[in-house]
Amino acid sequence: METVVFGLFAALALVSALVVVTHKSPIYSTLALVLTLFSVAVLFVLLGAPFLGALQVLVYAGAIVVLFLFVIMLLNVQKEEMSHVGSSGQLWAALLAAVVFVGMLGLTFWRAGSPAVSPLTPESVSLKGLAAELFGTYLLPFEIVGLLLLVAVIGATVAARRPSELGPIREDEYVSGDEPRTDPLKSGPDPHRPSVAEPAYQSSQREAS
Amino acid sequence: MSVPISWYLMLAAALFAIGTVGALTRRNGIGIFLSIELMLNAANLTLVAFARQMDQRTGQLIVFFVMAIAAAEAAVGLALFIAVFRQRHTIDVNRMNLMRW
Numbered sequence: 527m528e529t530v531v532f533g534l535f536a537a538l539a540l541v542s543a544l545v546v547v548t549h550k551s552p553i554y555s556t557l558a559l560v561l562t563l564f565s566v567a568v569l570f571v572l573l574g575a576p577f578l579g580a581l582q583v584l585v586y587a588g589a590i591v592v593l594f595l596f597v598i599m600l601l602n603v604q605k606e607e608m609s610h611v612g613s614s615g616q617l618w619a620a621l622l623a624a625v626v627f628v629g630m631l632g633l634t635f636w637r638a639g640s641p642a643v644s645p646l647t648p649e650s651v652s653l654k655g656l657a658a659e660l661f662g663t664y665l666l667p668f669e670i671v672g673l674l675l676l677v678a679v680i681g682a683t684v685a686a687r688r689p690s691e692l693g694p695i696r697e698d699e700y701v702s703g704d705e706p707r708t709d710p711l712k713s714g715p716d717p718h719r720p721s722v723a724e725p726a727y728q729s730s731q732r733e734a735s
Numbered sequence: 736m737s738v739p740i741s742w743y744l745m746l747a748a749a750l751f752a753i754g755t756v757g758a759l760t761r762r763n764g765i766g767i768f769l770s771i772e773l774m775l776n777a778a779n780l781t782l783v784a785f786a787r788q789m790d791q792r793t794g795q796l797i798v799f800f801v802m803a804i805a806a807a808e809a810a811v812g813l814a815l816f817i818a819v820f821r822q823r824h825t826i827d828v829n830r831m832n833l834m835r836w
């Protein structure tokens with residue numbers, strides 16, 4: 527039974543990971559990543575870490591992936607052409623990664639074998655023990671991680687903020703590639719605006735060049 | 736019938752390799768980020784597998800910290816991409832060569 531579940535979700539994780547890496551559209555890549563994260567969450571539960579499995583679904587699939595999707599939709603990212611591995615640097619890096627991977631697999635086969643795994647006991651999966659260790663032995667790292675998250679939130683806000691010299695958002699300004707933003711409250715075309723609007727950055731680029 | 740730990744380790748190695756390939760070959764900045772998340776998850780799987788093998792909780796706690804740091808990294812990284820996109824109107828990493836040389 528456990529073997530069947532493992533095989534099913536391991537295959538699912540591998541296939542969806544391949545989709546993440548190979549799909550051209552960032553949206554589909556991100557959705558495939560959700561599938562990978564769910565499969566890994568199932569494997570966490572199989573390994574006797576149900577708390578981490580729940581955390582994986584909540585934090586990763588629930589928060590981080592939504593952040594990714596939000597940014598993708600916000601930026602209106604176009605499909606990329608797949609890069610051809612042309613430069614020798616990339617080729618060498620890929621070869622190195624392949625060698626390391628084969629080495630890891632070989633070492634795993636050679637060293638690990640299949641030693642007997644002790645059966646799960648109720649106290650080894652209990653949340654209580656985990657919490658006692660987290661708030662006891664690892665209290666300082668826990669606090670530091672909290673500080674890190676605070677710093678990250680402030681840093682992200684500052685980095686993504688609209689530069690103040692640009693001033694407030696004008697009405698004819700919109701994110702590239704989309705249709706011009708129209709005020710739904712106004713009905714009918716505005717006679718004062720040109721009929722074919724052009725993104726602000728394109729005109730500025732044209733002036734520069 | 737319990738699944739041997741080495742199977743989990745091999746799966747994690749395969750996931751990590753797929754993530755590495757993605758991080759090296761994708762040109763979209765967000766695609767690279769997704770690949771990095773994949774690699775982090777593979778490392779997490781390894782940690783949990785070893786925690787199971789050793790019958791210890793330390794590995795699970797490290798995974799907890801890794802998740803928190805991954806969340807912070809994703810937030811900051813995506814904010815940087817928004818800032819770059821605002822200036823350059825692309826997040827193609829081949830066209831972001833400001834600090835290359």
